[in-house]
Amino acid sequence: xxxxxxxxxxxxxxxxxxxxxxxxxxxxxxxxxxxxxxxxxxxxxxxxxxxxxxxxxxxxxxxxxxxxxxxxxxxxxxxxxxxxxxxxxxxxxxxxxxxxxxxxxxxxxxxxxxxxxxxxxxxxxxxxxxxxxxxxxxxxxxxxxxxxxxxxxxxxxxxxxxxxxxxxxxxxxxxxxxxxxxxxxxxxxxxxxxxxxxxxxxxxxxxxxxxxxxxxxxxxxxxxxxxxxxxxxxxxxxxxxxxxxxxxxxxxxxxxxxx
Amino acid sequence: xxxxxxxxxxxxxxxxxxxxxxxxxxxxxxxxxxxxxxxxxxxxxxxxxxxxxxxxxxxxxxxxxxxxxxxxxxxxxxx
Numbered sequence: 001x002x003x004x005x006x007x008x009x010x011x012x013x014x015x016x017x018x019x020x021x022x023x024x025x026x027x028x029x030x031x032x033x034x035x036x037x038x039x040x041x042x043x044x045x046x047x048x049x050x051x052x053x054x055x056x057x058x059x060x061x062x063x064x065x066x067x068x069x070x071x072x073x074x075x076x077x078x079x080x081x082x083x084x085x086x087x088x089x090x091x092x093x094x095x096x097x098x099x100x101x102x103x104x105x106x107x108x109x110x111x112x113x114x115x116x117x118x119x120x121x122x123x124x125x126x127x128x129x130x131x132x133x134x135x136x137x138x139x140x141x142x143x144x145x146x147x148x149x150x151x152x153x154x155x156x157x158x159x160x161x162x163x164x165x166x167x168x169x170x171x172x173x174x175x176x177x178x179x180x181x182x183x184x185x186x187x188x189x190x191x192x193x194x195x196x197x198x199x200x201x202x203x204x205x206x207x208x209x210x211x212x213x214x215x216x217x218x219x220x221x222x223x224x225x226x227x228x229x230x231x232x233x234x235x236x237x238x239x240x241x242x243x244x245x246x247x248x249x250x251x252x253x254x255x256x257x258x259x
Numbered sequence: 260x261x262x263x264x265x266x267x268x269x270x271x272x273x274x275x276x277x278x279x280x281x282x283x284x285x286x287x288x289x290x291x292x293x294x295x296x297x298x299x300x301x302x303x304x305x306x307x308x309x310x311x312x313x314x315x316x317x318x319x320x321x322x323x324x325x326x327x328x329x330x331x332x333x334x335x336x337x338x
Contacts, residue, residue, distance in 0.1 A: 043338045131338040156335035159268035161309075176316065177308050181334050194337055225309065225316070227267060227332060229280060236330065239315040 004028065009101055013055050021217045027055060031101075033214045034058035036123035038111045038139055040091045041065075042199030043153045043206065044129030045077040050207040052095040052102045056214075059095065060123055062107040063087045074196035111135055116142050125210055127151045129203070133180055140165060140173035144249045151209050153202045158195045160202035160228040163221055163240070164209050167249035170223040175243040175250075198230045260325040262287055264296070267332040273302045287323060294319040296329065308334040 005013075005027070016022050033056050037044045040063045051059055065087050067078045082090035088106035095104050107119050111130070116138055120126060126139050126148060136152065143150035143165065150165040152173060165172050205226065212218045227236040244250050265282040266274050275283060287296065293312070297304055309332040310317055323329070 039338050041338055129338050131336065133334065133336050154335045154338060156337045157268055159332075159335065161332070161335060177334070181305055181308065192337075199338075227309075227330075229267070232280060237314065238309065238311045238330070241316065 004031075009055070012099070012101075016054065022215060026215045026217075029214050029216075030055045030211070031057045033125070034060070034123045035125045035127060035210055036060040036062065036120055037127045037129050038062045038135060039129030039131060040075075040077060040087050041071065041129060041131060042074040042155060042194065042196075043203040044127075045075045046200050046203035047127055047129060047207045047210070048091060048095055049077060049098065050204060051210060052099045052104075054211055055099065056102060058103045058105065058123075060105040060107065060119070061088050061091055062109065062111045062119060063091075064108060064110040074194060074199040076200070111138065113138060120146070123148075125149050125151060125213060127206060127210065128153050136173060137180055141248050143167070144172050149213055151206050153206045155194055155198050155202050156192060158198060158229060158231045160198050160230070162202050162205045162209075162226045162228065163224065164213070166222055167242075171240050171242040172246060172249045174248050175246045176225060176240045179247075195230050198228070201228055201230060260287060260289055260323075261285070262296075262323050262325070262327045262329055264300075265328070265330045267330065268335060270302060270306065270331055270333050273300050282328070291323045292319065293317060293321045293323065293329070296323070302331070306333055307331045
């Protein structure tokens with residue numbers, strides 16, 4: 001059955017459909033999938049571009065910021081002409097231009113405990129493109145409560161981290177990172193530099209993980225944390241385990257019990 | 260006994276000889292716990308978010324063994 005794809009779509013995705021691990025059935029899974037990207041900055045740029053190119057049916061993007069000139073070194077969704085525009089507006093235009101078959105839903109707001117549940121409603125997978133730990137904890141807790149995968153990524157300087165957290169099959173973000181650290185021990189992106197290509201490296205690992213989850217192919221990274229050093233091109237895989245005393249996904253979870 | 264230590268990202272500033280992402284060897288007593296390694300390196304405990312030995316995340320009370328490979332990673336918040 002290929003009648004649910006137009007001739008143009010079949011041509012567009014032909015190189016992907018030719019892969020036996022994808023095929024027309026896999027392409028249909030991508031078309032039926034929905035992914036919410038929280039933050040369309042350094043990580044969200046490559047993630048959204050490659051997911052749209054691959055033919056994800058519905059992509060949600062959340063970001064309250066406007067494009068600034070200092071973003072352009074790593075946020076490849078944007079151009080000089082879009083400086084000053086809302087990021088989600090500029091991103092929608094770019095992504096729709098790349099693939100008009102994708103539905104792009106935009107949320108020009110911060111992702112907070114007040115609106116998170118409503119925004120994330122109906123999306124299969126939540127993706128971390130944020131620039132702060134508070135939002136990462138919020139995404140994680142929501143994913144645990146609603147039994148959805150959380151594809152995590154973080155970058156700073158020349159180093160990055162990436163993981164798939166799915167509390168149904170392995171640890172959640174809190175199992176690995178514990179409670180939020182004191183704010184004075186978190187180097188803020190605004191205070192420190194970041195190697196532009198690192199955003200691409202980590203973001204594309206996240207995008208690959210999302211596509212693998214949807215297609216059900218390869219080995220997902222559940223239970224592993226990937227550490228990336230862009231100066232040495234070293235990738236370390238760390239085995240991480242579920243914490244039985246985790247306040248969110250543990251046996252006597254307080255946070256889960258509250259919701 | 261000897262253990263091999265790798266400090267990631269900004270923790271490299273605590274490596275002997277200054278900023279370094281390269282692993283180095285440390286001499287520690289038998290029975291040394293992971294958190295005692297921080298004292299030897301003058302690293303504040305709250306500066307470390309992920310600690311692992313031989314590729315597996317561990318807790319602070321893990322007792323080091325000869326030739327263990329220790330990795331310490333700070334919190335990073337950017338995206």
